[in-house]
Amino acid sequence: MRNSPDVRAVAPEACRTMEEVRAEIDRLDRALVRLMAERQAYIEAAARIKDRASEVRLEWRIEDVVAKVLAAARHEGLSPAIAEPVWRELIERCIAHEHESWRLFHEAAPQRRAM
Numbered sequence: 001m002r003n004s005p006d007v008r009a010v011a012p013e014a015c016r017t018m019e020e021v022r023a024e025i026d027r028l029d030r031a032l033v034r035l036m037a038e039r040q041a042y043i044e045a046a047a048r049i050k051d052r053a054s055e056v057r058l059e060w061r062i063e064d065v066v067a068k069v070l071a072a073a074r075h076e077g078l079s080p081a082i083a084e085p086v087w088r089e090l091i092e093r094c095i096a097h098e099h100e101s102w103r104l105f106h107e108a109a110p111q112r113r114a115m
Contacts, residue, residue, distance in 0.1 A: 047101035
């Protein structure tokens with residue numbers, strides 16, 4: 001029996017049933033969602049801080065993030081065939097979200113100053 005739904009109950013090598021495997025994958029998915037929500041909050045902070053929409057997509061930054069992720073993936077034993085495409089898609093979705101957040105924040109900025 002688990003103490004908490006967010007505490008690992010069974011190590012991967014100790015799993016004996018698909019129920020155990022699925023429960024641990026579900027736990028990891030919840031943790032990933034929490035981390036992605038936190039990442040999104042920083043994306044929204046970037047949108048607020050950046051003065052120009054042209055600053056949202058920076059190719060050098062994309063490649064910097066991917067290189068750091070691939071180094072971390074190697075260290076943790078994550079296949080680069082999983083890490084790179086997943087992060088590139090995550091980055092693209094975050095850039096789209098940041099553009100929308102930038103637009104909303106900067107369109108509302110004159111209204112906030114008028115108050």
